[in-house]
Amino acid sequence: MALLSLTVVLVPVLNLWVPESSPFHLETYTVSLLGKYLSFAILALAVDLVWGYLGILSLGHAAFFGLGGYAMGMYLMRQIGDRGVYGNPEIPDFMVFLNWQELPWFWMGFDQFWFACIMAVVIPGALAFVFGWLAFRSRVSGVYLSIMTQAMTFALMLAFFRNEMGFGGNNGLTDFKDILGFSLQSDATRVSLFVATVIALMLAYLLCRAIVVSRLGALTIAIRDAESRTRFVGYTVEKSKLWLFVLSAAIAGVAGALYVPQVGIINPGEFAPLNSIEVVVWVALGGRATLYGAIIGALLVNYAKSWFTVEFPEVWLFALGALFVLATLYLPNGVSGFLRKQETNS
Known part of the structure; x- marks a missing residue:
């Protein structure tokens, strides 16, 4: 939290107030890259909540992340208006190209920022609720639940690739101009988005932390370690799993x-x-x-990926694979486990 608070202060200062000629100047591209990493950190936090504390290995959180992204993308597309290639103030360019005559009903309301923000949380949460209610009441768990979550995100990917779905098909949504009336190419806007991401990560961390140290957190660990015994002593295991799964999906949607x-x-x-x-x-x-630890892992891996793709583009996949293998062999409890061990030894 202290490090995140420090970045909220330092990054805007180094980007907006330090001259470009200074070696301490932080480029806008770097600011956007850091913001992307921190968005991934929020997603990792959501996965750790259900996998680390509840024991649900979800291989479908990309679906919730993507749905939240599409909700915001739809708002940004509606803001383009008549500045698009075809100059249609109501219908996005890709719909004009595909001969759509009017805006689909499910695009209504996305011209409002507040509506898009709500949908970025509600839509992933609703999907998680339906999926979780069906899966948990049937007591699907373990590898079978992981396969089902993976099938869910694969099905969504295939659906969104279809042009007739109305979400841009293969190309998706792009060519965004502004957000809340501010140009997305502006340095100040980029910095503001970065700051918003840091604040969202801090709030998500505090929320998850409050949950895991509460009685509900103790219950989730009991479910993870001995689900049948927890159910036998009278706890409603399915409701607890469903509630946290939905919350995790909503956090992924925000990311x-x-x-x-x-x-x-x-x-x-x-x-x-x-x-x-x-x-x-x-x-x-x-x-x-x-x-x-989830935040650290997201930042480390994505930074390593960016570095390897620039310095060693031919072997970066092998390098990352080696990193994961070495981490599994020598850091079985992850980086955070290694840090705790060093602190204990000292």
Whole structure:
């Protein structure tokens, strides 16, 4: 929390007030990159809440992340208005190209920022509620539940690739102009989005922390370690699992909504099952059931990916694979577990 608070102060100062000629100047591109990393950290936090503390290995959180991103992307598309290629003030360019005559009903309301923000939380939460209610009441767990979550995100990816769905097909949503009337190309807007992402991460961390140290948190650990025994002593296991699963999905949706204006695009590739697996790797590398470990893992892996793709583009996949193998062998409890061990030894 102290480090995040420090970045909220330092990043705007180094970007907006330090001259570009200074070696301490922080480029706007770097600010956006940091904002993207922190959006991923919020997503990792959501996964750690259900995997680390509840024992649900979700391989479908990319679906919730993508839905939150599409909700914000739809708002940003509505803000383009007549500045698009075809100059239609009501219908986005890709719909004009596909000969759509009017805006679909499910795009209504997305011209309002507040509505898009609500939908970025409600839509992923509603999907998680329906999926979780059906799965948990049937007592599906373990690898079977993981496969079902992966199937869910794969099905969404295939659906969003179809042009007739009305979400841009293969190309997705892009060419955004502004948000709340402020240009997305402006340095001040980029910094504001970064600050909003940091604040969202801090709030998400505090919320998750409050849950895991409460009686509900103790119950989730009991469900993770001995679900049948917890159910036998009288606790409503299904309701607890469903509530936390929905909350985790909502947090992932917020991460997606913050991610889209900073990267400038959202497409069906965000639903790819591989993305969900990668998030699990972030959490495992950082350390399960620590919350802050998930944040560390997301930042480390994504920074490593960016560095390897620039310095060693031909071998970066092998380098990252080696990183994960070495972390599994020598850091079985993740980076946070290693740090705790060093603190104990000292």
